[in-house]
Amino acid sequence: MEKKVRVRFAPSPTGGLHLGGVRTVLYNYLFARKHQGDFVLRIEDTDQNRFVSGAEDYIQECLKWCGLVPDESPLHGGPYAPYRQSERKEMYSQYAEQLVANGFAYYAFDTQEELEKMREQFKTDENPSPQYNHIVREKMRNSVSLSHDEVQRLINEGLPYVIRIKMPDNETLTFTDMIRGEVSFNSSLTDDKVLLKADGMPTYHLAVVVDDYSMKISHAFRGEEWLPSAPVHLLLWRYLGWEEDMPQWAHLPLILKPDGHGKLSKRDGDRLGFPVFAMNWKDPKLEEMATGFRELGFLPEAFLNLLAVLGWNDGSEQEIFTLEELIENFSLDHVHKGGAKFNYEKAKWFNHEWIKKLPVDNWQHTVRKDFEEKGLIIEDENKFFQILELVRDRCTLLTDFYQQASFFFKAPEVLDVASVKPKWNEDKSMFFDIVSEKFTVLEDWNAVNIETLFKDTAIEKEIKVGELQLPFRIMLVGGKFGPTVFDIASIIGRGETVNRIKKALIDFSE
RNA sequence: GGAGCGUUGGUCAAGGGGUUAAGACACCUCCCUUUCACGGAGGAAUCACGGGUUCGAUUCCCGUACGCUCUACCA
Numbered sequence: 349m350e351k352k353v354r355v356r357f358a359p360s361p362t363g364g365l366h367l368g369g370v371r372t373v374l375y376n377y378l379f380a381r382k383h384q385g386d387f388v389l390r391i392e393d394t395d396q397n398r399f400v401s402g403a404e405d406y407i408q409e410c411l412k413w414c415g416l417v418p419d420e421s422p423l424h425g426g427p428y429a430p431y432r433q434s435e436r437k438e439m440y441s442q443y444a445e446q447l448v449a450n451g452f453a454y455y456a457f458d459t460q461e462e463l464e465k466m467r468e469q470f471k472t473d474e475n476p477s478p479q480y481n482h483i484v485r486e487k488m489r490n491s492v493s494l495s496h497d498e499v500q501r502l503i504n505e506g507l508p509y510v511i512r513i514k515m516p517d518n519e520t521l522t523f524t525d526m527i528r529g530e531v532s533f534n535s536s537l538t539d540d541k542v543l544l545k546a547d548g549m550p551t552y553h554l555a556v557v558v559d560d561y562s563m564k565i566s567h568a569f570r571g572e573e574w575l576p577s578a579p580v581h582l583l584l585w586r587y588l589g590w591e592e593d594m595p596q597w598a599h600l601p602l603i604l605k606p607d608g609h610g611k612l613s614k615r616d617g618d619r620l621g622f623p624v625f626a627m628n629w630k631d632p633k634l635e636e637m638a639t640g641f642r643e644l645g646f647l648p649e650a651f652l653n654l655l656a657v658l659g660w661n662d663g664s665e666q667e668i669f670t671l672e673e674l675i676e677n678f679s680l681d682h683v684h685k686g687g688a689k690f691n692y693e694k695a696k697w698f699n700h701e702w703i704k705k706l707p708v709d710n711w712q713h714t715v716r717k718d719f720e721e722k723g724l725i726i727e728d729e730n731k732f733f734q735i736l737e738l739v740r741d742r743c744t745l746l747t748d749f750y751q752q753a754s755f756f757f758k759a760p761e762v763l764d765v766a767s768v769k770p771k772w773n774e775d776k777s778m779f780f781d782i783v784s785e786k787f788t789v790l791e792d793w794n795a796v797n798i799e800t801l802f803k804d805t806a807i808e809k810e811i812k813v814g815e816l817q818l819p820f821r822i823m824l825v826g827g828k829f830g831p832t833v834f835d836i837a838s839i840i841g842r843g844e845t846v847n848r849i850k851k852a853l854i855d856f857s858e
Numbered sequence: 859g860g861a862g863c864g865u866u867g868g869u870c871a872a873g874g875g876g877u878u879a880a881g882a883c884a885c886c887u888c889c890c891u892u893u894c895a896c897g898g899a900g901g902a903a904u905c906a907c908g909g910g911u912u913c914g915a916u917u918c919c920c921g922u923a924c925g926c927u928c929u930a931c932c933a
Contacts, residue, residue, distance in 0.1 A: 474859050510931055545931040552933050576928040665881045686864050694883045742895040814892035829894040
């Protein structure tokens with residue numbers, strides 16, 4: 349059985365690929381892989397003015413980073429190409445004309461002003477937004493109200509027109525949603541949607557039906573916000589005579605803002621202090637850079653994981669899933685019907701888990717790049733790996749590694765002297781003089797020996813070891829963080845350890 | 859205003875006529891660690907409300923409330 353799953357990218361004034369978009373792609377992908385189907389990606393660019401150049405490449409790179417598309421371009425080519433709506437323009441108008449010829453749609457010549465006037469005229473307290481529907485249809489300038497000759501004359505004059513669907517009066521339209529079950533609408537409550545715009549491009553309504561049909565799509569996933577226009581699409585499938593080929597729909601729950609209310613929008617990220625885009629996105633119009641999950645230090649595995657379980661679970665207690673596990677366990681009947689508020693703390697938790705879980709080799713190059721950009725030079729490969737292992741438990745984001753490990757590569761510039769000062773005294777100062785002397789002649793420079801020597805000397809000088817460890821840490825690290833001090837000393841080396849002690853001793857006594 | 863869809867702790871959620879109503883994040887306490895984490899033990903906190911149906915409803919039905927989405931020549 350042929351099964352194809354489609355996904356639709358909505359161009360928008362700001363472009364970018366945000367959480368909801370990636371999740372829709374992900375669910376499509378999981379479903380397709382699970383059922384050994386094809387995974388169809390399409391670019392939607394009905395509105396030329398709004399489509400942001402570069403968005404296509406951006407989207408593709410995002411999906412590549414996530415591991416959802418192979419390297420070769422899946423957005424073009426293939427048996428159902430082209431995928432750009434502007435390249436399929438002819439096809440849409442042809443079907444729109446067919447609908448008019450069969451009496452399911454009509455030409456409408458109303459200008460923007462006339463439409464506004466109509467809305468103003470029919471506006472009441474009970475009905476603040478009047479629709480272009482069976483009630484007002486007859487009163488407007490269109491091929492339903494006008495005579496055939498008049499219509500011909502207007503067209504010949506070159507008057508711009510749109511094609512609108514003629515919604516039937518009082519018909520119950522029912523379809524089955526894979527997530528929600530049976531959903532019904534009354535046809536009278538939907539207006540006569542524009543199918544073909546004056547510029548000859550289709551609206552989403554026409555395009556989605558024509559494309560799904562011509563690309564032989566069997567399953568279509570989209571956000572819940574599309575539910576109210578589903579009856580229009582259902583009618584179009586019927587009117588074009590393709591009802592038997594209509595794909596099964598799944599309307600996904602929305603991802604909501606973590607604070608107040610409403611669906612998560614592209615602007616919320618900056619306002620609330622977390623990313624909403626998969627990767628950095630620079631709005632060409634606003635010249636504003638929105639930070640992406642990737643640049644913030646998220647692992648693609650974690651990003652996919654957290655997105656997958658935002659609105660879906662497999663019924664077990666498992667929360668950490670590999671992509672393969674997601675494919676195996678994914679099922680639409682465990683997708684929630686209600687929207688989920690995005691929780692950035694939890695999102696970071698997923699990343700933390702993945703940093704702990706994945707082999708260092710999977711992500712070390714990202715950390716290395718970050719280090720190098722910040723001026724650290726990595727000379728010893730083995731040492732670098734050793735350090736990563738040592739600090740990974742305390743890093744939530746890949747970008748945390750710099751803060752947690754930079755002191756291995758260069759001495760701290762500022763020491764947290766304030767934490768040492770109150771309990772600092774002459775005896776301790778002397779202790780460190782002696783210890784550093786002993787360090788220079790210690791035979792085997794390793795963590796165990798350093799610790800033994802350190803502690804023995806403390807006992808000898810009758811100072812509590814505990815009171816010496818914090819100063820030692822601050823000498824080496826600069827602050828109250830990082831792994832065991834003796835491990836640090838062993839890695840940075842004998843000379844560097846002694847140097848840092850000497851330098852700190854001066855700072856402490858000032 | 860209308861329509862559609864939804865509603866289990868602060869958040870994500872399992873469950874789906876009889877349960878001590880899982881688990882995770884966050885929060886609190888303690889242990890480990892004389893750093894910060896990790897890890898471990900524990901705690902506080904939930905079935906929106908009202909009617910039915912039933913021996914019994916968080917679960918099924920109907921209302922109500924609340925929330926969200928849509929109501930464009932945007933998707």
